[in-house]
Amino acid sequence: MSDYQALMARCEARLAQLAAQAPIKTTPLAEKLEAEGISRRDFMKWSALTTTALALPLQFAPMVAKAAEVADRVPLIWLHMAECTGCSESLIRCDTPTIDTLLFDHISLEYHETLMAAAGWQAEENLEHALEAYKGQYLLAVEGAIPTANGGHYLTVGCKGHTGMEIIHETAANAAAIVSVGTCAAFGGVQAAAPNPTDARPVDRVISQPVVNLGGCPPSEKNIVGTLMYFIMFGKLPPLDMFNRPKWAYGARVHDNCERRGRFDAGEFVETFGDEGAKEGYCLYKMGCKGPYTYNNCPTERFNHHVSWPVLAGHGCIGCSEPNFWDTMADFETSLGRRELHSLDKTADFIGGAILGATVVGIGAHAVASIFAKDNKEEQE
Incomplete structure (x- = not known):
């Protein structure tokens, strides 16, 4: 069996597994696309373009479409650490909805401090519930560097006053995969620039689990959504370069x-x-x-x-x-x-x-x- 055949078999098995699960969201993606005036033809064109961007053969295009449709089976927890929220803005700031932004909404976004309506204690409860209900299943996205000086107290989040270090260790422990979104999370960003008084560090220098780094200030929304799609399709991290960046996005100068x-x-x-x-x-x-x-x-x-x-x-x-x-x-x-x-x-x-x-x-x-x-x-x- 060739490498691509093995990859296709893995993708088919992964999508079948997700399709057998009950969706977390109630509205199918097709209805969301139709409501925004996006045709099936446009959706399939997006699938082909995404397939090409991921450096996959065009035979995978129907699987990309299927992965988008079953993305509501994948819980996503998105954390904000020491950052400016520009990476989230890169993804959602559009004059009209796109398939990328709709897909981001279609994924079961369990926690995102900027986008969620909940605040205070209710927000904390949402995060705690997601960590328990989807243990070992959720995809963790982290935006921002982690200050580590003074016990991490240069960054405290939420009504309970937990430090960024405490939050990242707790959420990373049972994540199915971890993505550092943007240069701050991936490499420390401006927070880690000299003299770095808060001893801000990238995510992969604070935790021991494997991390995908999406460098960029901010990264393209295609790189964010493409990485999410790869995980949905294959249930694993994409091939990475020496800095743990996806080769399909960061493989050329x-x-x-x-x-x-x-x-x-x-x-x-x-x-x-x-x-x-x-x-x-x-x-x-x-x-x-x-x-x-x-x-x-x-x-x-x-x-x-x-x-x-x-x-x-x-x-x-x-x-x-x-x-x-x-x-x-x-x-x-x-x-x-x-x-x-x-x-x-x-x-x-x-x-x-x-x-x-x-x-x-x-x-x-x-x-x-x-x-x-x-x-x-x-x-x-």
Whole structure:
């Protein structure tokens, strides 16, 4: 049996198991889609696009559709730690409902401090009930870093005054899978930037269970929903890179798929914001773009109904999906030049520092050579 056949068999068994369970929600997904004017054809197109995004063969598209329909069998607990709620905003802030936002609503969202109507003691009871009723079954999503200094008391949540450390240990203990949503939860974010007085840490440095890291400030809603869909389909975590990010979303550099890549190769760079090069869509590398050092699918997935992303809008990538980017990628509008890179062209195996150094130098040399080539061409003309 081939790997894909084994994966398909696993998916079929998983979906059959979920379909046999009683739904937690009462309204089928088809009715929700119809109420919002989303046709079955649109839904199947979404399924095909999601299948492609997850790097699966198109034969899995009907299974993606089925997984979306039975998603109401999967309880979801979403925690807010030290963060700004921007990751939740990335998912739900749309001018009109999309299949992604409807699917997020269709999943049995048992606890989400921003979206739930309950507050105070009632909210605490909702969380306690979900932890007990769905022990070993729920998917745990965490948004935000975990302050650990002073016994974790830099972050207390709820009427009982539990620390973030207490909450994450309690909820992670019986979770079927754990997803760190956004760079704060995945790598510490701005809370963990130097000097880090609260000793804020990413989720996987506070608990011992496996964690999927969805880097990004914020991550794309496609990366959030896609990861949830993968768990629903297969009942396990997706293949991960060396920083525990899903390979299907973080397997390529921003630089490789950037619409300005051709300008980089041609040596056409923006020199100052607002100059003629900026108006013509020249490369932003000299203005501090960290695209060559950053792994994410921003150029292909974009934000706000696939409308745009920072580089298309005119500002360089700041490397927000990389570990410690607040410290290692700053200044955000200055080119890095030669530096030690922790992620550039690495695989799961260790790659020697000399090779990394050569790779970085290669990028710098490529940029410099492109600039000289352009200058020589202009002199000849």
